Amino acid sequence: MNGETRILVLEDSLTDAEICEYEIKKEIPNCVFLRVETEEEYRKALEEFKPDLILSDYWLPRFTGMEALKIALLRDKELPFIVVTGSMNEETAVACIKAGAWDYVIKEHMKRLGKAVKAALEQKEMRRKRKGAEEERARLAAAVEQAGEIIFITDREGTIIYANPALEEVTGYSREEVLGKNPRIFKSGRHGEVFYQNLWDTITAGRTWRGRVVNRKKDGTLYTEEATISPIRGETGEITHFVAVKRDVTEFLTLQEEKERLQVQFIQAQKMESIGRLAGGIAHDFNNMLGVIIGHAEVAMAEMEEKSSIYQHLQEIRKAAERSAELTRQLLAFARRQPIEPKVLNINEVVKEMVSMLRRITPENIDLTFEAGENLWPVKADPTHINRLLVNLVTNARDAIRETGHIRLATANRKVDEAFCQGRPFCRIGEYVEITVSDDGIGMEEEMLSCIFEPFFTTKPAGEGTGMGLPIVYGIVKQHDGFIDVKSKPGFGTVFSVYLPRYKGKEMPEGMEKKVAASTAGEGEIILLVEDEVELLEIGRILCERLGYRVLAASSPREALELAERYRGKINLLITDMIMPGMNGVELAKRIQKICPDVRCILSSGYGAASVLPRESMEFLEKPYTIETLAAKIKAVLRGREGKKHG
Numbered sequence: 001m002n003g004e005t006r007i008l009v010l011e012d013s014l015t016d017a018e019i020c021e022y023e024i025k026k027e028i029p030n031c032v033f034l035r036v037e038t039e040e041e042y043r044k045a046l047e048e049f050k051p052d053l054i055l056s057d058y059w060l061p062r063f064t065g066m067e068a069l070k071i072a073l074l075r076d077k078e079l080p081f082i083v084v085t086g087s088m089n090e091e092t093a094v095a096c097i098k099a100g101a102w103d104y105v106i107k108e109h110m111k112r113l114g115k116a117v118k119a120a121l122e123q124k125e126m127r128r129k130r131k132g133a134e135e136e137r138a139r140l141a142a143a144v145e146q147a148g149e150i151i152f153i154t155d156r157e158g159t160i161i162y163a164n165p166a167l168e169e170v171t172g173y174s175r176e177e178v179l180g181k182n183p184r185i186f187k188s189g190r191h192g193e194v195f196y197q198n199l200w201d202t203i204t205a206g207r208t209w210r211g212r213v214v215n216r217k218k219d220g221t222l223y224t225e226e227a228t229i230s231p232i233r234g235e236t237g238e239i240t241h242f243v244a245v246k247r248d249v250t251e252f253l254t255l256q257e258e259k260e261r262l263q264v265q266f267i268q269a270q271k272m273e274s275i276g277r278l279a280g281g282i283a284h285d286f287n288n289m290l291g292v293i294i295g296h297a298e299v300a301m302a303e304m305e306e307k308s309s310i311y312q313h314l315q316e317i318r319k320a321a322e323r324s325a326e327l328t329r330q331l332l333a334f335a336r337r338q339p340i341e342p343k344v345l346n347i348n349e350v351v352k353e354m355v356s357m358l359r360r361i362t363p364e365n366i367d368l369t370f371e372a373g374e375n376l377w378p379v380k381a382d383p384t385h386i387n388r389l390l391v392n393l394v395t396n397a398r399d400a401i402r403e404t405g406h407i408r409l410a411t412a413n414r415k416v417d418e419a420f421c422q423g424r425p426f427c428r429i430g431e432y433v434e435i436t437v438s439d440d441g442i443g444m445e446e447e448m449l450s451c452i453f454e455p456f457f458t459t460k461p462a463g464e465g466t467g468m469g470l471p472i473v474y475g476i477v478k479q480h481d482g483f484i485d486v487k488s489k490p491g492f493g494t495v496f497s498v499y500l501p502r503y504k505g506k507e508m509p510e511g512m513e514k515k516v517a518a519s520t521a522g523e524g525e526i527i528l529l530v531e532d533e534v535e536l537l538e539i540g541r542i543l544c545e546r547l548g549y550r551v552l553a554a555s556s557p558r559e560a561l562e563l564a565e566r567y568r569g570k571i572n573l574l575i576t577d578m579i580m581p582g583m584n585g586v587e588l589a590k591r592i593q594k595i596c597p598d599v600r601c602i603l604s605s606g607y608g609a610a611s612v613l614p615r616e617s618m619e620f621l622e623k624p625y626t627i628e629t630l631a632a633k634i635k636a637v638l639r640g641r642e643g644k645k646h647g
């Protein structure tokens, strides 16, 4: 015992009190004493002196030891109280013990007092410690019982001897069902023997094991927990038990995965978008320059003898420029800036018409079949684009088949819901017509799938593939507000599924339109040609004049309006660029039509037509154009068919 011990002595005899003091100091030298006689003093001393122990005479002038005991117990049940009394009163002393006194000492045997006080104080200390320990244990037990984490304890053999309520909540097993069992009952089959062996080796070696475990609930569903399993050691240091603390992280992991999936999807979409912008921008400028090259080459060729070597060179220039124009057209298709002329279609008809052509581009050893879906919904799409899409996908399928194989085309109506969209980056909920092109060719690795829609990604040798096939498919599908899904497995084959939105309007599907054959001769009709790029304007003028038309050339919309106002005769046709500073082609066409009501119009552009072209659809001429396409277009608009007027 450290520090001084405070002893309150309730005793009317000073001598007796001194004897007590003397006897106690023999055992406990470091003591302070306070002697009181009356109840009043006694009560005051309890408050202020705060004794560690009380010694009380039994008989006092106006007070008894029993009364003093009751007062002391009321105040503190754990305060040692020793009765000191004459041998005559031993019976009353015994009564005091029954009432809660700790001990009694007969005055005739005062020598025992020191030891009695010491024993009482030691017992008090022991009781205090035990009580503290009990409280702590109760606190710990409550914490473990109420913890949100699963906590269970096993013996050295792994038998569960304790489990908290959280275990019942997460796993569905009641406490009774798991007690006495091995944690094996939670096994999901997702981890091999090595996994469990490693866990067991770690904890039996006295170390803590941490990790994620997939376990099975009572109802059979799987959940993932984050677990910490530690050995518990006994007093001698040997392992007596193991404690497992676990948290169900299934929901957290699902959210995490979803977040990562969205992130990947977002980055992928952004990448495609920026590649698209870049490609579209470059292609537009290229187109204009190629228009100038092709035009001048054609004009020069027209002035030469076909046999001349310069004619041959010019022809090569023209061919190269046309091939380049084809490439820029592909880039524009990817960038979704290719003009589209959507019609309400039955995709089955489009595919059926294409099948024989597709068979021609696939060798004999490849079987090509088409399974047309029944009662297919209509879609609104540009048939030439759908043809293109089919050719590109079938070509790829063909190239993926090494010897013999099967390419399967199929169509079907598809309702796409949220569950379907899970894990499919570009998917959106809705009703679609699905076109599937599957092959049993070489297939692709997972990593490759994320690059195949990027322009110029190819695994084919130089000269065999440009890597523009799928980007074009991607562009076309995007432009039609659809999406593509690819599934592939190396060695097994690939399935491309194109989803085009169901058309819900009233228009009926059209049959395929046959193109009007072109003839080139103009008869001096007046064409108002508007183009802000001067070189293009110039070559356009030359080409139109070669075709037998007369040309009013304007390098801006304002100039065009002035020309139209001033010109006395009849203007038959307006050919205008789509995108010009100050006013776009559509706007200009409307204003020119006010001045010359009968004029027909052709809008010409390298891109952007789809979004700007009004629904009533003015005629459209894609840039760059050759003299033939120009001739055919003009002829078609002026004579071949009813010129569509802008309403």
Ligand SMILES: Nc1ncnc2c1ncn2[C@@H]1O[C@H](COP(=O)(O)OP(=O)(O)OP(=O)(O)O)[C@@H](O)[C@H]1O
Pocket: 392, 396, 397, 400, 439, 441, 442, 443, 444, 452, 457, 458, 459, 460, 464, 465, 466, 467, 468, 469, 470, 471, 493, 494
């Ligand atoms: N059905 C398929 N099976 C296996 N791999 C394919 C399939 N379709 C595409 N690929 C892979 O994707 C790459 C890109 O295809 P994409 O059509 O864009 O370009 P390409 O076929 O290489 O060249 P291009 O189509 O311009 O001639 C191909 O090189 C090929 O590796």
Ligand SMILES: [Mg+2]
Pocket: 392, 395, 396, 465, 468, 469, 470
């Ligand atoms: Mg290809």
